[in-house]
Amino acid sequence: MSNMKINMNNIENVLESLNSKTLRVCVIGIGRIGLPTALSFAKSGLETIGVDINENLVQNINSGKFPLKDEPGYEKIFNDVINEKKFSATTNIDEAVPNSDLILLSLPTPMNENNIPDYSALRIVASKLSDILSPNSLVIVESTIEPGFIEDEMVEIISDNDRLDVEKNFFIGVCPENANPGEILHDFTNLPRLVGGINQNISKVIQKIYSYVFGVELIELPDCKTANAVKLTTNVFRDINIAFINELSIMFEKLGIDTIKVLEAAKKKYNFQIHYPGAGVGGPCLPINSYQFLNTARRIGSELNIIESSRRINEKMPDYVVELLLDALKECNKTIKNSHILLLGVSYKPNVKDIQLTPAEHIITKLQSLGAIVHIYDPHYVSNTLFGIDTEENLEKIISNMDSTIIVTAHQEFKKIEISLFKRMKTPILIDTRGIIEPEIAKQNKLIFRGLGRGHF
Numbered sequence: 001m002s003n004m005k006i007n008m009n010n011i012e013n014v015l016e017s018l019n020s021k022t023l024r025v026c027v028i029g030i031g032r033i034g035l036p037t038a039l040s041f042a043k044s045g046l047e048t049i050g051v052d053i054n055e056n057l058v059q060n061i062n063s064g065k066f067p068l069k070d071e072p073g074y075e076k077i078f079n080d081v082i083n084e085k086k087f088s089a090t091t092n093i094d095e096a097v098p099n100s101d102l103i104l105l106s107l108p109t110p111m112n113e114n115n116i117p118d119y120s121a122l123r124i125v126a127s128k129l130s131d132i133l134s135p136n137s138l139v140i141v142e143s144t145i146e147p148g149f150i151e152d153e154m155v156e157i158i159s160d161n162d163r164l165d166v167e168k169n170f171f172i173g174v175c176p177e178n179a180n181p182g183e184i185l186h187d188f189t190n191l192p193r194l195v196g197g198i199n200q201n202i203s204k205v206i207q208k209i210y211s212y213v214f215g216v217e218l219i220e221l222p223d224c225k226t227a228n229a230v231k232l233t234t235n236v237f238r239d240i241n242i243a244f245i246n247e248l249s250i251m252f253e254k255l256g257i258d259t260i261k262v263l264e265a266a267k268k269k270y271n272f273q274i275h276y277p278g279a280g281v282g283g284p285c286l287p288i289n290s291y292q293f294l295n296t297a298r299r300i301g302s303e304l305n306i307i308e309s310s311r312r313i314n315e316k317m318p319d320y321v322v323e324l325l326l327d328a329l330k331e332c333n334k335t336i337k338n339s340h341i342l343l344l345g346v347s348y349k350p351n352v353k354d355i356q357l358t359p360a361e362h363i364i365t366k367l368q369s370l371g372a373i374v375h376i377y378d379p380h381y382v383s384n385t386l387f388g389i390d391t392e393e394n395l396e397k398i399i400s401n402m403d404s405t406i407i408v409t410a411h412q413e414f415k416k417i418e419i420s421l422f423k424r425m426k427t428p429i430l431i432d433t434r435g436i437i438e439p440e441i442a443k444q445n446k447l448i449f450r451g452l453g454r455g456h457f
């Protein structure tokens with residue numbers, strides 16, 4: 001490893017270090033987003049070290065075990081860069097940071113049980129950086145943060161002990177991550193990235209680095225807070241639009257109108273953007289991002305009524321799913337108590353292994369509080385214990401013991417299930433919250449069917 005310190009404020013210096021592959025990179029937080037980021041930097045030939053407090057993760061990585069099996073394309077990159085010794089992981093931040101020129105932060109930004117965003121990981125690491133960051137380094141925050149967090153907090157924490165002075169001997173910017181879990185390699189190499197810097201020169205430096213590593217379009221914003229505002233706006237736009245369709249779909253259902261037919265026709269209009277109804281909105285992004293904006297508004301005394309009511313609507317969807325089931329049970333003169341209910345899918349989105357803030361959890365809790373016996377089948381979670389339930393291994397084997405099935409996640413595998421399988425349930429009640437079963441087909445097969453937003457049959 002070269003010991004030459006690169007001045008990250010000097011664009012010529014940075015370009016040289018990219019071409020000679022002497023730029024040393026440290027990614028702090030090597031989870032779902034940070035690990036693929038680190039691997040992409042290493043793949044471009046830059047020596048990269050990943051720092052994480054999760055000792056197990058670090059150990060697994062260093063012994064060649066790739067932890068993100070549901071991210072196509074990255075396992076090979078992982079094996080290559082480990083073999084070429086371009087990438088390794090450590091828990092030792094004190095050693096990794098001073099030996100690096102570029103520090104990327106991909107730390108978690110979750111929220112607490114009162115829906116208040118929690119930036120403690122970023123604050124802890126920022127305070128550490130104030131002690132160990134070597135002069136003339138560049139810090140790039142990829143985590144999703146509220147507009148103003150860099151300017152009002154990070155800079156202050158890093159310069160706290162008077163050793164470092166922003167824009168003089170340390171530099172900071174943002175490049176908010178916007179990849180979709182399950183499609184990260186595709187998104188990293190295709191989606192445009194937002195860039196904001198503490199000044200225009202740093203913004204240019206960041207663009208050079210990301211263009212070198214990812215080769216994608218870079219969108220230059222005037223500052224960090226604008227880049228973070230764009231990131232939140234795009235995700236919150238989705239949360240709001242899903243809430244709009246969720247609310248409409250409940251009304252359409254009562255009117256005997258199939259929401260899917262409405263949406264398919266509506267999308268032919270050039271300026272309509274399709275969003276689908278569903279059991280709720282989960283994951284590490286959309287719900288939290290809405291609460292991040294709400295937190296910003298509260299802090300500065302603004303109002304964001306649409307976001308507030310959208311959250312309320314989306315958070316009520318799991319209850320609505322249970323209502324659909326209760327209605328179907330009533331039709332069969334059955335009670336929920338002691339009924340065996342199977343959830344198909346617990347991931348918050350299709351085709352990924354991720355249950356963060358999944359609406360499935362609320363559905364399960366609600367069903368259990370009504371006395372139901374809940375079963376889970378999810379191809380990403382076989383032989384697991386989730387929410388206190390041992391997940392099922394074989395759908396075919398258990399289906400005949402079920403009183404009802406609720407499709408919660410539109411995993412690809414569920415789209416291939418023969419409808420006849422559901423006829424084998426003790427009571428053939430099928431609740432589809434994701435629009436993957438055609439109501440007509442369910443009817444022809446004599447299922448007691450409720451499709452969320454699809455009218456009653």
Ligand SMILES: NC(=O)c1ccc[n+]([C@@H]2O[C@H](COP(=O)([O-])OP(=O)(O)OC[C@H]3O[C@@H](n4cnc5c(N)ncnc54)[C@H](O)[C@@H]3O)[C@@H](O)[C@H]2O)c1
Pocket residue numbers: 028029030031032033034051052053054057106107108109121124125142143144145177178179180181284285
């Ligand atoms: N997952 C997504 O879909 C997604 C998409 C876009 C943006 N983001 C944003 O990216 C950021 C990271 O999200 P993620 O999904 O990769 O999170 P993650 O939980 O998968 O990974 C975060 C990693 O940081 C580590 N960590 C926590 N505290 C640490 C500390 N003090 N020092 C070192 N390591 C520490 C954790 O152990 C974990 O491995 C968040 O701000 C998130 O909002 C996530």
